[in-house]
Amino acid sequence: MPSATAETPKPTLLELLWRAAPDGARGPRKGLTVDAVVDAAIEIADAEGLEAVTMRRVAQSLGKATMTLYTYVPGKTELIVLMLDALYGRMDFEDTAGRPWRERLSALARDDYRMYRAHAWAAAASQTRPPLGPGQSTKYEHELRALDGLGLSDVEMDDALAYLLGFVRTAAADAAGADAEREASAMSDQEWWEANGPLLARVLDTERFPTAVRVGQAAGEAHGSAFDPAHAFEFGLARTLDGLAVIIER
Template sequence: MTEGQDGEWTGLPAGIEAAWGLRERPAKGPKPGLSVDRIVAAAVALAAAEGLGAVSMGRVAKELGVSTMSLYRYVDAKDELYILMQEEVMGPPPEPPAPGTGWREAITAWAAAQRTMFRRHLWVLRVPISGPPATPNSVAWWEQGLAALADTGLGDDDQLSVILLISGFVRNESLLAADIAEAVESSGVGAEEVMRRYATTLKRLAHPERYPSVARVLEAKVMDGPDDPDYAFVFGMERILDGVEVMIEKRRRAGS
């Protein structure tokens, strides 16, 4: 392992240290042209085509036309490969908002950009969370989220809690979209037809006398979904930020 900026051991796998520029990546491998970048690119393409479950060291090696053991010169394990794949598709955060942008607008834009990334790469949501951000792009996203809250007057612990709350909401909302997309794909019919069949089945099972609230919602065709595909995201973000705003005002009054 390599020492960090303060001279301490980072405790990170070799591939992650290389992403930070803390160690040199192998320049040559058993086969000319093999590199971390090629391995990650092949794994990302495989995940995009067949899902994260299709990604293994053996399968990636096959896609690259090399032996499985040759990959271990560049990547220590599949879990490390997952992190590098996530780092690749995550990319850096968007440009920071213009000076004077309000905290609500700034954090909403940050959350929306994160959601867009997830929607483009739904397989990323299947990558196990093994700890806090530890790669350059993930830390850069974390930094930008915290910077959006810098002028709110919240303490560092509250700011971090807000970031975790919003990140969790974005991830959950995107994961729901991923689950629905998988269900639709496996059903062989369109999303509207899937929801129509679900509503029809539920109407047969949920008798109005026993489930009056559910029956009312079904009768109102709420399960058909709103016309705006972003409705749930916007609704959820506004409710979360309403609560954060109340907390900010309480902190300000307590400090005045």
């Protein structure tokens, strides 16, 4: 009678993040690593967007069969978490030790924003409370240090950081969205107005929507287009820091 089929203790997500899975000693040599899979996926996402990251595509870029990936990663969900943690771990942060708090937090925000802009898929994929992988932990530690010693309680520090990073993530996602939309439409602003202007003029009458028409027009003219992500980021960052100032300089 053959012994009961051995239960392969499949690694948890956390073990995977920390690369803490004991690599099996028995079978054939591994032809890949988790890092290789993650890197390949990031490369594809950077070049062609997250929707181009399919298991087949990643495997192909590694010269392996699709199902081989599942030796290294439990599924696509986990792969994306790993991709994000890798990004966090590779960020380089501006050194702002000793500078005033406003500059420190501003640098934090800009570091984050730069990372998101360099990997357009990341803002949409990331969550507010990512799992505590090594990359996220390193990032979190660095960010908290910028907030330490400002007179905030520990809980306030966490609140403030989550608030600041939430703003940056949204701003980056909006910027990426605006890019994608512009690319997808392949329609100049002029063409768009020729196609949609008449209807809008008929339907957005100044009787029902006086303020919207006035403000929308002003905003559109000021930015030269419907939405200016860079301006939104600068405006928002200033407001966010002003908002935090109230509890920091209290």
